[in-house]
Amino acid sequence: MEKMKLGWIGTGVMGNAMCGHLIDAGHQLNVYNRTKNKADNLVSKGAEWCSSPREVARNSDIVFSIVGFPPDVESVLLGENGVLAGARPGMVMVDMTTSSPELARTVSEAAAKRSVTALDAPVSGGDVGAREATLAIMVGGERDVFERVKPLFEVMGGNVSYMGDAGAGQHTKMCNQILVAGTMIGTVESLLYAQRMGMDLDAVIDVIGQGAARSWMINNLGRRIANGDFNPGFYIKHFVKDMGIALAEAQRINLSLPGLALVNQFYVVAQAMGYEDLGTQGLYKVLARINNMEDIAGPG
Template identity: 70%
Template sequence: MSKKIGWIGTGVMGKSMCMHLIKAGHQAFVYNRTQSKADELVQAGAVWCDSPAQVAAQADVVFTIVGYPTDVEQTILGENGVLEAAKPGTIVADMTTSEPSLAKRIHAACAEKGVAALDAPVSGGDLGARNATLAIMVGGEQKTFDAVSDLFEIMGENIRLMGGPGAGQHTKMSNQILIAGTMIGTVESLLYAHRAGMDMDEVISVIGSGAAGSWSINNLGPRIAKGDFDPGFFIKHFVKDMGIALAEARAMNLGLPGLALVNQFYIAAMGQGYEELGTQALFKVLDSMSSGGR
């Protein structure tokens, strides 16, 4: 059955995710800070709205996927935000990677107005968004999850309710911690192969099918090999995610030295002006560092 969908955030991933819902027959009401980034969705039948509140006033389910926790808070709880206009019974699903504590605050604020909330961050990057193969990690109540699971299934393949409010974000932090480790391994492995005079694509085809195989080597490795550092996921957003994970770890009195080290390398990448590149551009940083900046 067709639903009225609100979609806020039409960037690298959000546009593809919303497009899947439109193609599945759902009516979409969309907002993005840069209107032109929603043009393709509007051409496909989405209705442009001038604010998150205007989106929420017309939708039964509102999805948000924006940049930073401050953006999430403003979009949902702020002036002209989703909660200002959402009707009782509306479901708000934030798919941004954000803070577990904020997810809990949003859930509580929504509950006071009779609105249900889920934190539902995703993993899979731009490829997963385009191919509708995302992993979707959800926190919230079972009945709310059940009410929108059909929509999640249009956007992803591995969808799971992980627990109460904030549990989706905690799961995403576990995901990002693991990715940080595999990214440094991917980059160092390919940099070694490159310096040894090997064909990086050939190396990837062998090691990517063995015990060293990972999503990073098999999906981002070929991009590195051809010098493609365009973003499937921005470095600036990965630094944000690692910062959240490190802060949560400190609150647990938990040390994560591997994550802390990789975080420093990515901060160096931002210092070199690479914040708008994809996470695979860590290769450029380590290549420069190990060659004395040549």
């Protein structure tokens, strides 16, 4: 693969590992993060620190971003000191944040006016997928630009798919998050039942995790619950954001999603209980409290 000058914005739970894979593949990385010390390990591996998204863009041919919320995306990409402000004609912006499909289209249109192209490329697979470079990456935008960036996506993920025009990547991620929501509450309720019955949670997962109920949730986050590990692979606060986007899109097209709406309410309760910085498996703590059950040990 040709070695490239790349930019990376957002070095949190997911972005740090993803950026690291690109450095390990031999690319030159220019990095920016709102909290500088969260990029220290990448700088020590050879990345160049930049003082703003605008500076990242000035020194890069392709800029990747993965931040928290849609307003962060808008600021980082379209703001006065954002990527587009420092972009050169021909540059590519790739936003890997889970964000609004409408915002993805807005970014694409704004980029085109500057002779820049944009892809929306949200990911699924959590912190494990980011560390092991096995993420699912779902991409919207121009097909030829996707093909150009695809070798870089393949450094970070094991399942890279082109989904259609601008916003299509985000719509695919909404499908993913709707399914995650339903599977997550099923995982939690299954393990609550096992705990109340006095069963060994790991032993239960060993069996049901290989049958018809098999899922990534039970075999990965279920294990974390069993071990009292509620640290974030993906924050509750970010999942609430994602469900809110999906529900807003559904309302826009007059689509009823009662299951998603119910799970969203449980996660809003989790935030009210102070669990917003736990991983999504922290939903277990909410339902344990509702059922007056002894909590499994863990942070929060």
